[in-house]
Amino acid sequence: MEELGLISELPIRRFTDNGAYLGLHSGDEVLLPQGYLKGNEAEGDLIEVFVYTDSEDRPVAVTERPKALLDEFAVLEVKERTSFGAFLDWGLLKDLFVPNAEMAKDMEVGSKHLIRVCVDHKTNRLIGVSKYQDFIEPAPPEFMSGLPLTGLIFDKTDLGFKVLVESQFEGLLYANEVFEKLELGEKRTVYLKKRRDDGKLDLQLLPPGREKYEEGAEKILSLLEQKGMLKLHDKSDPEEIKAMLGMSKKHFKQSIGQLYKARKIILLPDGIALNSET
Incomplete structure (x- = not known):
């Protein structure tokens, strides 16, 4: 069919x-x-x-559309685990079945995994496969530093976040270079830092040429680029700053001082905003 x-x-x-x-x-x-x-x-x-x-x-x-069609990838959450496989939520009434033999690692209820939708030719039904590396190719040698790419965040390790790039290559965002919250299943534009000899890609969230700042300042700048303005300032309650940014008030003041000195932000009576003139 x-x-x-x-x-x-x-x-x-x-x-x-x-x-x-x-x-x-x-x-x-x-x-x-x-x-x-x-x-x-x-x-x-x-x-x-x-x-x-x-x-x-x-x-x-x-008439509903699943999170992934045949031969497509998606990050799906496990809803049920049985002795013969797992059932994952792919946006339809019937969950997507992943047999034990097609799991890259064991699955637990609530965990999220990169899944490719395939046909089980023995039963002629759709199944999920988490052995994603069977479908990954080495990135072409002509990929150059700075190239913008479409990435799907699919796993977090001690090194950083694994990214499926352009639905066919594997990349990594290093943890010490990520200054914002990333969710598994999130799609982002990423930028190529380097193509490794094994064909895998080192990636970054920032376009090439943009100056990097100390971690706290980078986190604030990333949020401002998303929201335009933050209702935080040097008189804000320390708990409010911690809840929004996960940093102390002292660290916050040091960070906005660095950004203000670099003319990246402007100070408002009720917060801080990006400096549109830079």
């Missing part, structure tokens, strides 16, 4: 009490259950659907 795991526009062939039957390219039909119909559809209408298999491994169409 060529539509399995993909988004397709399929025509309505007929209606039953169970829903609408859509025509597949093979000539067969797939059910779009009644709950996914708006009530104003007619035979011949094209419906955009995702096709997968239900709990009894029967093909079914839904």
